[in-house]
Amino acid sequence: MTSPIRYDAIVIGGGHNGLVHAAYLARAGKKVLVLERRPRVGGAAVTEEVFPGFKFSMFSYVVSLLRPEIIRDLSLPRHGLHILPLESTLTPMENGDYLAAWGDHDETRRELCRHSPRDAEAYDEYGRLMHHMAHAVKPILGMVPPDPTSLNPRDLFALLRLGRHFRGLGGERLHALVKLMTMSSADLLDEWFETDVLKATKAASGIIGTFLGPRSPGTAYVLLHHYMGELDGVFRAWGFAKGGTGSVSEAIAAAAREFGAEIRCDATVARVLVKGGRATGVALQNGDEISAPVVVSSLDPRRTFLQLLEGTALPEEFVADIRRFKFRGSSGKVNLALDALPNFTCMPGVGRHHRGAVSISPSLDYVERAYDDAKYGEFSRRPYMDIVFPSVIDPGMAPPGKHVMSIFVQYAPYHVNGGWTDAKRDAFGDAVIDTVEQFAPGFKSLILHRQVLTPADIERITGLSEGNIFAGELALHQLFFLRPAPGWAKFRTPVRGFYQCGSGTHPGGGIMGASGRLAALAVLGDGR
């Protein structure tokens, strides 16, 4: 069966990047069709009622990096986007003490002072430097990566401009940037602070989604992410979307529809149709074929090129590069329905700390040892965890008086020894819950339901290869003009008319939407 409607472009995958991409194309007057495999849009940014009355941001659970120009261009607040701030972070320590960072700057300073007056002093300076660094990196997120191997004057000019931008930072900031890009978060933080639990908590944010430990070089620059969101004054460091992260996807989808895009769920694309080296449309799993002169994949690079284009002749070197692209999912998620909020030994009772994040990162060695387990193919027996209680900030997420608890867990390697089985998933869930229990005795008895998601589950449900939450590791050698493959970082592909717009392209990672937007600009540019 062939579709009677003539589409200008088909977008494969209705995750947030696919939706942003579609919205921008539709906004430019294109007739766009989005095809989503699952019954709902969002990809890894979905809200689901996993247990009756209990709603979860199943996978991705916090928002910080969504580009302000996208929020503006697509009028997302009007379409229902509402970000609630997650202001505090509480780190329980093994000795019963804690470290807390509050929304109020002076209060955080006093708390730090309790641990180390020197660190309290350094904290402001560190924050200022990170703020400047975020400014220095920001323009890169919004640019199409130039190809340093090309002799095209446009590339050369862009490279030159980039060089000038960095030189313009001046010595001190340039050096700081080099350090951020190359060091381990532990080493970088050692230069600033002496309080172990402070370093551990900050370093932990540098390992999220990577298969690296806090002492591995390349983890420092992720520290920057915490300061990126703050820049634009749109919202604070981390936020929680009212209604869960699914409402971010829904808002983008609503904007796309308003611009005229059509979104079809339960529509699995089997492959991209290619004729004479040109994309002509897609074939669905049910046999339907839909044609369009432009086809855009928001899936990760492995599925985009090795699955959707299976059978299409691609340059050998390119295929080798895509095969080499690393995923190595390292994180899992445990979603719990609770009868009541847990009581942490270090801060008894229910309090404002439940409105923020609780970080299980009591020491650098603790987090590093969690990585050691994963390095040799086991899930962490005592994992790093980032915990939030969305129902405290957004009561609609759980029945009255009850709560939902979201636990992001690292490390859970995709390639676990012996492979993931039901028994291993249960053991993993038990390790997570036992560890929380140590910091909040009695917690276990509050659990009404539990959902444990391993990287294998994340892959099965969202399609993200190896369950990598960034659609490909955010390692230095997989960024910028190397993402996803050298020579193909400008959203185009070796097949004419076929584009990529997912997180596996520059700049990738997090609910940012930048890839989807930049890819749309590339498609529209080519169309002119």
Next chain:
Amino acid sequence: MSGAGWDAVVIGAGVNGLVAAHYLARAGRRVLVVEQRQEASPALETGWIPPHIIRELGLASRGLRVAQPDPWIAAPLPAGGRLELWRDVGKSAEAIRRLSPADAARWPEFCLRMRRLAGVLEALYVQPPPDVESREVGELVRLARLGLHVRRLGKQAIIDLARILPMSVAELLDDWFANDTLKGLLGAAGVWHLKQGPYSGGTAFNFLHHHVGSPAGVFRPPRSNIAQVLTALPGVEIRRDAEATVVLGSDGRAAGVLLVQRHEQVEAPLVVSSADPRSTLWDVRGTLDPEFVHALSNVKCRGVVARGTLALDRPADFSTLCVAPSLEFLERAYDDAKYGRDSARPYVEAWAEDGRIDVHVQYVPFSDQKRTDEHRRALAASVGAALGAEPGRVTLHTPDDWERLYDLTEGHLYHGELTLDQILFMRPVPGWSRYRTPIDGLYLCGPGTHPGGGIAGAAGRNAAREILRKKRT
């Protein structure tokens, strides 16, 4: 002759100190080298000697010998026997074929690609690091020339450079090979003198750093008697058993050195130190900008290498023997060091030359607590076990020994780890990469400066040329 009359004092009679001294002497300076050790080490120097140095100092006619072992490495195989790799790429491929035909097929291409990248580093290493902040026309021209040099190597080399440098050596090797013995012996060169394991980012760069100066297919740096040759080379005076600290004049400039044990001051308007940056400057830190002192104290130089000798009662049946059976073995050895312990099963490499066997052991982390005899016995036992020798035949110096005996900061033989944040214009301290220090008349020329350890004399030559260029302008 003492006291007055010296134009320059060089601290340290290692290769870099001597090279710097001889370059200054050749430019007409009267140079005194002061060295705290009583005797020159008989060990061979490991590292590439830039051909410029051999040529300009006329070392070839002075008896310089560069060892060319063939096979260049031997590694025990799990099933018995050894994997031996040869200077001839084809012959190595034959040896690899017995373990993995696929790996053998990739060997020649791997050797070629790595060689090309090492060539880029060589070009960078024989000159001061590029100054990315400078607005001087000359510097911009130099940067542009460097860019062109790389571009001329072609597309693949540019991509390799950008992709491989930040990688871990494990990722790099996994991209190419399957055999553990092969990856272990190659990966070992990626962790030399680093408190990192092969799974850590930046170790691929360290691997290439140690490939510099070797022909395609040889992944161990050359070993030579350059230290002995330079010591015998006339033109500078060397005073041994003379531990020195920098002396400042009332104007804050370097005024010479104080020979500590002899209570003797040697005056000179120029002091060039090949000692490590932190120990050179630590005593005068009170006169320096606190920001600079902070940066100096942040230099990562966490010693992890023990070195020593092995006494065998029979001639060695190898030239280089590497015990690092896999990348995971290396990583586990690192895990111990990460938590402050000696590796229970360390990576051990032994080099036999002229009846002497030198041993490199990793990881033996520096610790400011006193190393007990029990620790020493355990280490000797694990090293002996790796080499199939009696522990009593192993004599080792640990990083603690070096700090105690020679004031080497944290016992790091490279005077600073070669991680990506501590190379080029970031070495030794960001903004001070051109061998200068905040003290007028005091320069650095040791491995703590660009291009770092494992390169024989490049830092000394770059520093001397920089000093002489400054004096002219």
